[in-house]
Amino acid sequence: EIVLTQSPGTLSLSPGDRAILSCRASQSVSSYYLAWYQQKPGQAPRLLIYGASSRATGIPDRFSGSGSGTDFTLTISRLEPEDFAVYYCHQYGIRTFGQGTKVEIK
Amino acid sequence: QVQLVQSGAEVKKPGASVKVSCKASGYTFTGYYMHWIRQAPGQGLEWMGWINPNTGDTNYAQKFQGWVTMTRDTSITTAYMELSRLKSDDTAVYYCARVRELGAFDYWGQGTLVTVSS
Numbered sequence: 001e002i003v004l005t006q007s008p009g010t011l012s013l014s015p016g017d018r019a020i021l022s023c024r025a026s027q028s029v030s031s032y033y034l035a036w037y038q039q040k041p042g043q044a045p046r047l048l049i050y051g052a053s054s055r056a057t058g059i060p061d062r063f064s065g066s067g068s069g070t071d072f073t074l075t076i077s078r079l080e081p082e083d084f085a086v087y088y089c090h091q092y093g094i095r096t097f098g099q100g101t102k103v104e105i106k
Numbered sequence: 107q108v109q110l111v112q113s114g115a116e117v118k119k120p121g122a123s124v125k126v127s128c129k130a131s132g133y134t135f136t137g138y139y140m141h142w143i144r145q146a147p148g149q150g151l152e153w154m155g156w157i158n159p160n161t162g163d164t165n166y167a168q169k170f171q172g173w174v175t176m177t178r179d180t181s182i183t184t185a186y187m188e189l190s191r192l193k194s195d196d197t198a199v200y201y202c203a204r205v206r207e208l209g210a211f212d213y214w215g216q217g218t219l220v221t222v223s224s
Contacts, residue, residue, distance in 0.1 A: 032208055032209075035210045037151075044203075044215065044217055045211070045214060047210050050208050050212075090211075092208070092209020092210070095153045098150075
C-alpha cells in the first residue's frame with residue numbers, strides 16, 4: 001500500500017510569508033494524477049493544483065505545485081489572510097490522500 | 107454553473123443504513139465519474155469509491171466493499187451513496203465529488219453530516 005505523508009503537520013506563518021508544503025509518497029507515483037486541495041473549516045475541499053503543477057480555474061498564481069516520483073511540493077509565494085487553511089495532497093491512481101498540513105497564523 | 111447539492115444531515119442508530127443523495131446540475135451528468143469521500147470529525151479525507159453515471163459501474167475502496175452501495179438515477183441527475191450496518195465511527199461528513207481529467211476532483215458537494223449514535 002502506497003502512503004502519502006505530508007509535512008509539516010502544522011505550519012505557523014505570517015501573512016506575506018512563503019509557505020512550502022511537502023507531500024512524500026512511499027513509492028514512486030505518477031505526477032499526472034497528483035493534486036492539491038485546500039479546505040477551510042466547515043467547507044468542502046477546493047481543488048488548487050492538478051497534474052502536480054497545473055493551477056485549477058480561478059486559483060491565484062501565488063499557488064504553485066511541483067515535483068515528481070516520490071516528492072511533491074505546494075508553494076504559496078506570499079500568504080494572504082484567506083490562505084490559512086488545511087491543505088491535502090491526493091494521488092488519484094492510488095486513491096489516497098495525505099493526512100493534511102494546517103497552515104495557521106503565527 | 108456546475109453544482110452538486112447533497113441531501114441534509116442524518117442521525118442514525120448503530121446497525122441502521124443511510125442513503126445520501128447528490129444532485130448534479132450545470133453539466134452532462136453521464137460525462138463524469140462521481141466519487142464519494144468522507145471525513146470524520148477533525149480528521150482527514152478518506153476515499154470511498156466511485157460510480158460511472160453513464161453505465162452504473164462502480165468501484166469501491168476495499169475497506170467499504172460489502173457495505174457501501176453507490177447508485178445513480180440519470181433521469182434526475184442524482185447519485186446516491188448508501189452505507190449499511192452503521193457504526194459510531196461512521197460518523198462523518200460525506201462528500202460527493204466530480205472527477206475531471208487527470209483525476210482531479212473539481213467540484214464537490216457541500217457535504218452531508220451523518221451522525222451514528224444510540
